[in-house]
Amino acid sequence: xxxxxxxxxxxxxxxxxxxxxxxxxxxxxxxxxxxxxxxxxxxxxxxxxxxxxxxxxxxxxxxxxxxxxxxxxxxxxxxxxxxxxxxxxxxxxxxxxxxxxxxxxxxxxxxxxxxxxxxxxxxxxxxxxxxxxxxxxxxxxxxxxxxxxxxxxxxxxxxxxxxxxxxxxxxxxxxxxxxxxxxxxxxxxxxxxxxx
Numbered sequence: 627x628x629x630x631x632x633x634x635x636x637x638x639x640x641x642x643x644x645x646x647x648x649x650x651x652x653x654x655x656x657x658x659x660x661x662x663x664x665x666x667x668x669x670x671x672x673x674x675x676x677x678x679x680x681x682x683x684x685x686x687x688x689x690x691x692x693x694x695x696x697x698x699x700x701x702x703x704x705x706x707x708x709x710x711x712x713x714x715x716x717x718x719x720x721x722x723x724x725x726x727x728x729x730x731x732x733x734x735x736x737x738x739x740x741x742x743x744x745x746x747x748x749x750x751x752x753x754x755x756x757x758x759x760x761x762x763x764x765x766x767x768x769x770x771x772x773x774x775x776x777x778x779x780x781x782x783x784x785x786x787x788x789x790x791x792x793x794x795x796x797x798x799x800x801x802x803x804x805x806x807x808x809x810x811x812x813x814x815x816x817x818x819x820x821x822x
Contacts, residue, residue, distance in 0.1 A: 660694035707757035
């Protein structure tokens with residue numbers, strides 16, 4: 627069971643459209659407080675608009691990250707939760723479990739041109755995953771839970787026909803599909819709203 631003491635067990639989905647070998651404890655992590663975890667997804671065709679991205683651009687939701695976050699302060703969330711002296715150690719020692727590499731390459735790609743998937747995963751783990759060590763104590767736990775949450779969200783979207791490119795969807799349709807009211811970041815362009 628995935629629970630954190632003194633924390634409501636909720637995960638919030640942010641859809642951004644436009645846009646293990648080593649134990650965490652060896653990184654001398656600092657204790658952090660947060661209220662919930664945010665699973666952030668992106669729609670690659672929108673993310674890659676105006677950017678040089680890997681071709682072909684996937685036409686499915688992809689993972690951006692899983693971030694500990696705080697209620698009432700959506701712009702500041704815990705980050706880089708290792709002792710200052712351990713920063714270099716974190717970035718050198720992130721190892722994605724070999725059994726997850728293919729799945730992560732598909733579901734959690736670095737979309738940028740010449741993007742190195744491993745460096746993207748390393749960045750996300752060191753910046754955000756280290757802050758969730760009280761509930762996801764190893765790198766394997768962090769990467770596996772992120773993939774599990776992605777699969778759950780994707781199943782809900784697919785059941786409601788919201789995983790195909792082209793159609794336009796309302797926030798209400800997304801909320802209905804997910805069974806929760808999501809938090810969306812938008813950009814207005816030519817009289818339309820695009821998730822950002």
